[in-house]
Amino acid sequence: MSNVGTAGRKGPAVRSDCFVSLEVRKSGGLDIAATSRVDSMYGDSIQQLCRDVLEGLGLQHARLELEDAGALPFALMARIETAAARAGITASFLPEMKSYCTDTTQRDRFRRSRLYLPGNDPQFFINAGLHKPDGIILDLEDSVAPAEKDAARIMVRNALRQVNFYGAERMVRINQGAEGIRDLDEIVPNNVHVVLIPKVESAEQVQEVDTHIQNLQKKHKSRSPVYLMPIIESALGTIRAYDIATASENNVALALGLEDYTADIGVQRTLEGRESFWMRSMVVNAARAAGIQPIDTVFSDVADKKGLIVSVKEAKALGFDGKGCIHPRQIAPIHDAFAPEKSEIDKATKIMRAFEKAEAQGLAVVALGSKMIDPPVVKRALKTVEMAVSLGRLPENWREEHS
């Protein structure tokens, strides 16, 4: 292996990233040549950061050249570590775990919107949470070029330790196979909430990931749960959807991808989506049968807001609980479209009132008028009420309002 490694990007269009060239030497100490577009404001602290990272990686003699275009510290550290790894240095440099990166998640939370962010593009990370998606997916798979998998893995790991996602669920889509296992080594010890497993065609694929996660959890003595969201993207995967949905007790949702699926069955993907109707229904039914959330694919035309709304309404009608997004402006329309209608909210509050009344009276059976209400109906009503409150469509003190 060469003793020179490079990482990152350069050029006039680059923002919030940097380019690093690192030569590991046998003598001469640390030689750091850093230029930055924010030299006048952060020149000294960049110089110090470079030194800290090199020393933290155990390097005593090296030449580091940095061309910085306003990269934030977590990104600078990731690029230097990547360049070092490419020059044969196997050590890691972990940035401080920020307090806002330590929150945990719950199995049953809303997963209406999940925003995909390409894992090797740090400039998109920092403000993503401000747009309030239910989940943020740092993607290591399709949005990262094969030659950059190592760089993205380190970048995503650093982001999990330093970027505030403002309460969004912290998700990572890993790669397939052995590359995906390497991804887990970096992300599992860093409070990832949900691991998305792409192109799943068998229960074993899920179990392999799950077992590796359990081992890492034990090794790092971590107890916060790491949930799984398998993604079905082929005919075979669809046929085995229920097996996949029930493959692990850590599964919380089942998602799907249509680009690969339509290619697999040999059809064109259309806006209308008749070609994937069966597959989407299959995913909904498998997920529901397994007691986990069915999640629809992304709507790719960012400019088409009306088309997005139609697509989300359709997903909701088919039984999905969520939709992927590739642009922050898609989040609000998705939440809106998944929001319960007024008639649904009215019905749900009635059921909840009846349920709470029955509970208070110690009754085992809940009745609304002359109709008996089953526990799943109550559960569903509770979800509707929670969502309506979270969207401001129902006041938090709805119990005190006139009934």
Added chain:
Amino acid sequence: MKNLKENAAGRWVPVEINGAQHVPFQGVGKFKPTGRRYGPPLTRCADYPADGNKVVADFKTALKKTGLRDGMTISTHHHFRNGDFVANAIFDAAAELGVKDLRWFPSASFPCHAPIIEHLKSGVVHHIEGSMNGPLGDYCSTGKMRGMAVLRSHGGRYQAVQDGEVHIDIAVIAAPTADPFGNATGDRGPSACGLLGFALADSQYADRVIVATDNLIPFPCIPWQIHGNYVDYVVVVDSIGEPSKIVSGTTEITRSPDRLLIAEYAARFVAETGIMSDGFSFQAGAGGTSLSFSIFLSEMMREHNIKARFARGGSNQYLVNMLEEGLVEYILDGQTFDLEGVRSMRENSNHVNTSPFTSYNYHGKGNFASMVDVVVLGATEVDVQFNANVVTHSDGRLLHGIGGWQNCLFSKCTMLPIPSFRNRIPVLVDHVTTLCGPGELIDVIVTERGIAINPQRQDLLSKLRGSSLPIRPIEDIKSEVEDICGGKSAAPELGEKIIAAIKWVDGTVIDCVRQTETIPSSQ
């Protein structure tokens, strides 16, 4: 450095600028100059052609006839923004006549004026008093200009002309349509740019006035935005400018999700505080975020069936749409930012051309800016006292002119929708690099991380109690930005030399700009 005085904002500023005495800033509304307005010399109509034909061969002839001498002041205007041809041509002509040490007094300069650098180097131009950005800004920032730049607001420019602080020897007015008598308009002709309001003061107060046009029509030119009775000479040229370039990069709508979020918060703020109510007024300038604000505001106005009495321009296609849809009754326009604005002004009698005199002038008996209910502006930096900077980059380089920015601060509610940091450069800071607007006039800072309301505006704070908008103390947002950016940014290292003075709307000196050592290759 000697000859500096501390002003009421705590900034040390020069009192002698290019040989003349100036007053340090005394506080908002504190400085009350007396005396009489400056008057241009008397002229006699007997000295002008009785047939009204004032056309001369070219700029050189016109300049010779005006009696151009070393050290004089020539003014031009920025109605063509980055598409102006006239300023460069007039100084080329002056150079050919061999004069030196001119003062250029533009209403604004743009990157298209980079050729003036050669005239600064050769000594034809001594210094510039006007906004400077792009190559001229860099030239000035690195201390290469001989005199000190003086940056004034649009209203401050009118004030300086009207009270005699700046004596204009020769005003050159680029006119898209003119007649031989010098009547001129900007709303029609092949190079139509809208209005000529920035040239109004110059036409009235300059010793000599030259109108340059590429569309000479027989007398009378109707409407006459500029009165021929003020004009000495008319010069016909091939082209005065490129009207397509009046649309600058800052007049295109933003696609950035973060800026859209900021614009949406700003519009919701206007709606939820009740500022958006029937008969209200607003102004949103150029810049992608401001334009998006207008679009969100229109949606909310439509939804609540609310109409505005007037909007102040810079006009653009989005504002014109609001006028044509009936969401806005009148546009009182100071400049047209795109060709839809030009068309509307020409065709729609409710789209009215105004000038810095009506809108901004300190020596007027009131002005429009203070009557506006809410104004949306930009800034390069804001500090925890709500003071704002609009002229320099955080590294101290001259970046923008003041434009109407300072004047607009007098509206009933001033909002700055700005990102909390740009590419690791914090926008919210402890102290602004250059003070352009005192915090007492700035009411609301809208960032992607939250909305900070000036504690002096308890009325706004109480109106938003219980709102789902992210209202936060400014210090709180600033700390979050520092955490993201990796600590506080270091203050820029600046030289001793003062390269520019920043005027307040009343002609006092509110701050100054020092030389920067180097110019980064890219921003």
